[in-house]
Structure formats: C-alpha cells, structure tokens
Amino acid sequence: MFVFLFTMKLNHITLVVEDIEKSKQFYKETLGFEPGFGKEISGEQYSKVTGYSGLKLRFVVLKIPNSDVIIELAQFINPKQNINKDFRHIAFEVNDVNEIYAKLKGLRVETVSEPVTISGEGDGLDGKKFFYFNDLDGNLIEIFNKNKDLYSSQ
Numbered sequence: 657m658f659v660f661l662f663t664m665k666l667n668h669i670t671l672v673v674e675d676i677e678k679s680k681q682f683y684k685e686t687l688g689f690e691p692g693f694g695k696e697i698s699g700e701q702y703s704k705v706t707g708y709s710g711l712k713l714r715f716v717v718l719k720i721p722n723s724d725v726i727i728e729l730a731q732f733i734n735p736k737q738n739i740n741k742d743f744r745h746i747a748f749e750v751n752d753v754n755e756i757y758a759k760l761k762g763l764r765v766e767t768v769s770e771p772v773t774i775s776g777e778g779d780g781l782d783g784k785k786f787f788y789f790n791d792l793d794g795n796l797i798e799i800f801n802k803n804k805d806l807y808s809s810q
Contacts, residue, residue, distance in 0.1 A: 663750070663751060664749070665724075665748065665750075665802075666746065666747075667725065667726065667747050667748060667749040667800070668725060668726045668728050668747045669725070669728070669746050669747070670715075670729075670730050670744060670798075671727060671728070671729055671730070672730050672731070672743050673731055676694075676714050676730075676731040680716055680729060683718050683729070684718075687720075689718035689719060689720055689721075689727060690721070691716055691719075692716070692718065693716070693717045693779075693780050694714070694715060694716030695779065695780075696713070696714045697711075697712070697715065698710075698713075698733075698734075701773075701774055705769050705772035706743070707769065707788075710735070711734065711735075712732075713730050713731060716729050730743060742796065745795070745797060746795075746796075746798070747797075747798035748797070748798070748799055748800075749800060749801070750799055750800070751802055752801075753771045753786065753787065753799055753800060754771060756799050757799070765789055766789065767787050769787055769788070770787060771786065771787045772786065772787065783801075783803055784800055784801065786798055786800035786801070
C-alpha cells in the first residue's frame with residue numbers, strides 16, 4: 657500500500673444546485689453559512705481542467721462558522737442539466753500539486769487533465785493550480801495548491 661508523505665488539508669466540498677440564489681439563502685437561513693466570494697466562470701482553462709467542453713457555471717463560497725472547511729455551491733449554465741452530479745466533489749489543499757500529480761500518475765491513476773493554473777481572471781482565482789481525478793467508485797476529487805488569497809476579492 658502506498659502512503660503519501662505530504663500534508664493534505666480538506667478545504668471544500670462542492671454541491672451542484674439548480675438555483676444558486678435560492679440555495680445560498682437556504683444555507684444561510686438554515687445553517688448560518690455566510691456567503692463569500694462568488695463568480696461566473698467559463699473559458700478554455702476551466703473546460704480543460706474539468707473535462708466539460710464549453711463549461712460555464714456560477715459558484716459561490718459559503719463560510720461555515722468556526723471552521724476552515726467551506727462549501728461551494730455550483731450552478732451549471734453550460735452544459736445545462738437539471739443537476740450535474742458528476743461535478744460534486746471534495747477538494748484537498750496541498751503544498752505541491754505537481755508532486756501529487758506525479759505520484760498519482762506513477763500509481764497509474766487516471767486524471768481528468770494535467771494540473772491547470774488559472775490566470776488572467778484578476779481576482780481570487782488567479783494562481784489556483786489544480787486537477788481532478790476519480791476514486792474507485794467514480795467520486796470526483798480535486799487537488800489544488802495552497803494559496804492564501806484564494807477566493808478573496810482582491
């Protein structure tokens with residue numbers, strides 16, 4: 657059995673929703689989660705890293721009181737589907753994305769893409785380097801770089 661010798665921290669869980677505004681209000685009113693950074697994303701770099709051609713989605717970060725873990729709500733605009741369950745995922749923050757990617761490839765783990773670095777956004781996503789892969793049951797896992805300015809409005 658292979659043991660990873662690096663620090664990994666649970667950062668967020670993404671939930672795919674039909675209506676981001678209604679869901680944001682639901683989580684605020686029922687659980688006290690505070691809405692934070694939000695944005696509509698699209699373009700080649702997002703299509704590449706997710707494997708969804710022509711991807712366009714809205715997302716918002718919800719801050720859980722007294723926790724470092726956040727919830728991301730994602731509403732797909734394209735491809736338009738009722739709910740795209742395939743994008744629900746857990747995300748781990750690591751110090752070296754390339755190192756993890758190389759170790760997974762060495763274990764013959766199939767990834768959605770090689771690591772992609774977001775640039776040209778001019779906001780709290782610039783510099784995010786990440787990739788996705790599936791576990792044995794098809795659950796999507798995101799690995800991304802530690803970045804203190806992630807999800808900030810800058």
